[in-house]
Amino acid sequence: MSRTVEHHKTTAVDSPEALGAETPEASIDALGTLLTPSANSWWRGDTIYQIYPRSFADGNGDGTGDLRGVRQRLPYLKELGINAIWYTPWYESPLADGGYDVADYRRIDPAFGDLAEAEALIQDALALGIRTIVDVVPNHVSAAHRWFQQALAAEPGSPERARFWFHPGLGENGDQPPTHWPNNFAGPTWTRLTNEDGTPGEWYLHLFDPEQPDLNWSHPEVVQEHEDILRFWFDRGVAGIRIDSAALLVKDPALPEIPENPGPGEHPNTDRDELHTIYRGWRRVAEEYRDRAPLGGRALIGEIWLPDAERFAAYLRPDEMHTAFNFDFMTRQWKAEELRASIDLMRDAHAPIGAPCTWVLSNHDVTRVVTRYGREDSSFEFLKKRRGIPTDLALGTRRARAAALLTAALPGSLYIWQGDELGLPEVEDLPDEERQDPMYHRSNGVDPGRDGCRVPLPWSGQEPPFGFEPEGSTAPTWLSQPADWNTYTVEAQRKDPGSMLNLYRRMLEFRERDAALGDGPFRWLTASDHAGFGPEVLAFARADGFISVTNFSGEPFALPERAQLLLSSSPLEGGLLPADTTAWLRLTQHPSRTN
Numbered sequence: 001m002s003r004t005v006e007h008h009k010t011t012a013v014d015s016p017e018a019l020g021a022e023t024p025e026a027s028i029d030a031l032g033t034l035l036t037p038s039a040n041s042w043w044r045g046d047t048i049y050q051i052y053p054r055s056f057a058d059g060n061g062d063g064t065g066d067l068r069g070v071r072q073r074l075p076y077l078k079e080l081g082i083n084a085i086w087y088t089p090w091y092e093s094p095l096a097d098g099g100y101d102v103a104d105y106r107r108i109d110p111a112f113g114d115l116a117e118a119e120a121l122i123q124d125a126l127a128l129g130i131r132t133i134v135d136v137v138p139n140h141v142s143a144a145h146r147w148f149q150q151a152l153a154a155e156p157g158s159p160e161r162a163r164f165w166f167h168p169g170l171g172e173n174g175d176q177p178p179t180h181w182p183n184n185f186a187g188p189t190w191t192r193l194t195n196e197d198g199t200p201g202e203w204y205l206h207l208f209d210p211e212q213p214d215l216n217w218s219h220p221e222v223v224q225e226h227e228d229i230l231r232f233w234f235d236r237g238v239a240g241i242r243i244d245s246a247a248l249l250v251k252d253p254a255l256p257e258i259p260e261n262p263g264p265g266e267h268p269n270t271d272r273d274e275l276h277t278i279y280r281g282w283r284r285v286a287e288e289y290r291d292r293a294p295l296g297g298r299a300l301i302g303e304i305w306l307p308d309a310e311r312f313a314a315y316l317r318p319d320e321m322h323t324a325f326n327f328d329f330m331t332r333q334w335k336a337e338e339l340r341a342s343i344d345l346m347r348d349a350h351a352p353i354g355a356p357c358t359w360v361l362s363n364h365d366v367t368r369v370v371t372r373y374g375r376e377d378s379s380f381e382f383l384k385k386r387r388g389i390p391t392d393l394a395l396g397t398r399r400a401r402a403a404a405l406l407t408a409a410l411p412g413s414l415y416i417w418q419g420d421e422l423g424l425p426e427v428e429d430l431p432d433e434e435r436q437d438p439m440y441h442r443s444n445g446v447d448p449g450r451d452g453c454r455v456p457l458p459w460s461g462q463e464p465p466f467g468f469e470p471e472g473s474t475a476p477t478w479l480s481q482p483a484d485w486n487t488y489t490v491e492a493q494r495k496d497p498g499s500m501l502n503l504y505r506r507m508l509e510f511r512e513r514d515a516a517l518g519d520g521p522f523r524w525l526t527a528s529d530h531a532g533f534g535p536e537v538l539a540f541a542r543a544d545g546f547i548s549v550t551n552f553s554g555e556p557f558a559l560p561e562r563a564q565l566l567l568s569s570s571p572l573e574g575g576l577l578p579a580d581t582t583a584w585l586r587l588t589q590h591p592s593r594t595n
């Protein structure tokens with residue numbers, strides 16, 4: 001049975017009490033069919049596939065991916081078993097930051113297609129039961145956006161400039177920037193304009209590239225315009241909005257420097273309390289669409305990087321966003337205690353507000369997971385010198401397989417970055433002249449940037465472009481693919497039963513069919529459930545006797561006997577679960593509890 005738009009798995013809000021999970025006598029057998037139906041809330045447990053349109057598939061043969069390419073490959077995604085697609089920005093853009101510099105939300109960048117093609121893609125996907133999520137980038141626009149162009153043409157103090165953060169400089173000649181806030185891409189955060197007569201002018205704020213001027217969210221037109229953009233895409237059948245840099249929009253108008261240890265809500269440009277009013281407004285827009293068939297609920301999904309889990313979860317209160325990316329988990333080391341702590345931290349933060357967790361191993365901004373997990377230090381941090389760090393790809397791949405099953409079994413929704421289902425490694429040796437990411441250029445190469453995880457996907461054949469382009473096209477791909485990616489192609493992996501692709505397919509098939517997976521109950525299993533479960537062997541139970549076990553111990557592990565093996569990330573060895581492997585099991589007996 002496959003999930004469709006009209007009919008999809010509905011499961012309960014996590015309720016450990018209902019499982020007796022907190023009582024010492026609770027046993028894994030106590031996890032029965034305790035699911036209760038919930039509202040039309042697909043975002044609580046669906047599998048969402050992230051597409052970077054530039055690098056997914058090229059339909060017109062110019063070396064850049066496009067919407068036609070995605071349309072042609074929808075059957076692949078259906079077969080993979082995903083429920084929704086999140087597209088990184090596909091709007092008109094100079095692509096100074098890969099599309100996160102939006103010039104016009106109501107047009108598609110000509111490199112990717114046009115609005116009619118996007119509408120057709122949304123409908124084609126829907127016909128396969130796949131929802132669409134678009135990316136909205138409210139913190140900033142492109143310098144090419146009409147608002148910024150109008151602001152540049154207008155005088156200091158004009159209404160056109162009031163939509164942004166234009167400010168005179170400090171110091172006698174105004175040649176000092178208004179603040180010394182750090183830039184997310186390294187380098188300056190303010191850029192000074194030159195007046196028409198050649199004299200130096202005002203400064204404008206950009207927390208990212210100078211091509212991405214920050215909007216002033218205390219301006220009512222900025223608020224109104226974004227609510228209209230949401231409606232524009234909801235009206236076209238979009239089911240969810242991924243909100244870019246969601247915690248950065250509001251700035252302290254007094255423009256103070258950042259205090260040494262800012263208390264909650266005290267940072268001048270991050271996580272300010274006024275943000276919640278903005279997202280309550282967005283939620284009201286989403287609610288307008290809630291009951292419209294066939295999509296049902298429309299979801300707001302936040303990109304929120306905040307170290308404080310409680311502050312993070314505050315954005316997920318019932319009248320704000322529906323869910324947000326769990327970066328805490330994504331940036332942790334491949335270590336049992338780290339991942340367990342992260343799972344607990346995030347579940348505890350989400351529980352009081354009834355919001356679902358998300359599980360993410362990577363995305364278009366971070367090092368590919370097989371490369372990261374093959375490093376001695378497998379954590380992730382931006383603006384850290386990360387070039388030339390040795391990695392063991394075989395080990396990283398083994399761990400990435402185990403991580404895939406571990407995350408797919410946790411309660412909540414699952415996000416898959418395109419190419420992770422192929423086990424693609426980070427392309428670390430891209431020629432420097434090909435690198436486009438401002439993060440690389442603005443950090444003077446300290447941060448290798450994000451191009452290495454954005455290389456066009458390999459589909460088939462023995463040499464570049466590996467089926468990325470239509471047959472016979474010879475245009476070089478916008479980033480070059482490694483010559484030895486023939487073993488990573490979809491075509492090659494389809495034929496190999498042990499491939500990453502086939503693991504993902506089986507995993508997602510289970511996730512789709514098995515009511516225990518996705519949203520729903522969860523309980524850690526301990527040594528009192530089975531000898532050896534504990535600090536180095538992370539084991540947990542879901543409903544219906546479903547169990548997930550990940551072995552971090554370095555030693556083979558004896559699994560419970562009363563269990564049927566459903567799937568494992570690497571083959572068992574002599575009946576034992578090898579190191580860096582996850583197994584999914586189902587208890588074969590459910591003796592009723594006697595006490």
Ligand code: NOJ
Binds near residue numbers: 100245365
């Ligand atoms: C977060 C996005 O994921 C990233 O790719 C982008 O560069 C920044 N926000 C700025 O929009």
